[in-house]
Amino acid sequence: DTGVSQDPRHKITKRGQNVTFRCDPISEHNRLYWYRQTLGQGPEFLTYFQNEAQLEKSRLLSDRFSAERPKGSFSTLEIQRTEQGDSAMYLCASSLAGAGIQYFGAGTRLSVL
């Protein structure tokens, strides 16, 4: 296993379009996290899963955002009706349950025109 992988690495879209990102965690990790990072800032927590259950969502996650992890393995993050303010790097991380170290993927950079 080569770590957390995210696809695509870059996405350019027009305002109002829907986009979907995928994250494949490290295979034995049961926790999966989504973060958003803008230039010059640290990552901000969006949501996390333990296995297939979504256990917490940040207030940053408006109703245009939805995340799934249907079989407890890979996860998708969908943004509907994108806005220019959604432009950011979307990072995925995974860990073992408990105070496990979170390992990050390289992220998907979203640009909304």
Next chain:
Amino acid sequence: GQNIDQPTEMTATEGAIVQINCTYQTSGFNGLFWYQQHAGEAPTFLSYNVLDGLEEKGRFSSFLSRSKGYSYLLLKELQMKDSASYLCAVHRATGGGNKLTFGTGTQLKVEL
């Protein structure tokens, strides 16, 4: 709420030692992480402190004082490749699992 403060930028010389400080105010503290992030790349785990004291790992060391809400990352024998952003992140032991709350990062520039 939570407050995590770290300097925005630091500059140091190749071969030298640099200390990056992080102060935090939070409830339910359950540990502090340091990550390194090169531009356009994923944050990479460096260290984790949950108890007071110093954790050493090669050229990198991290210190924690829970009573003071203070941590630092110490980088020795600086190399040019150490130029990166260093992120301090707090782990809270609340109903929120083990999500991390990050500072804004310290951009370190290593010069010749």
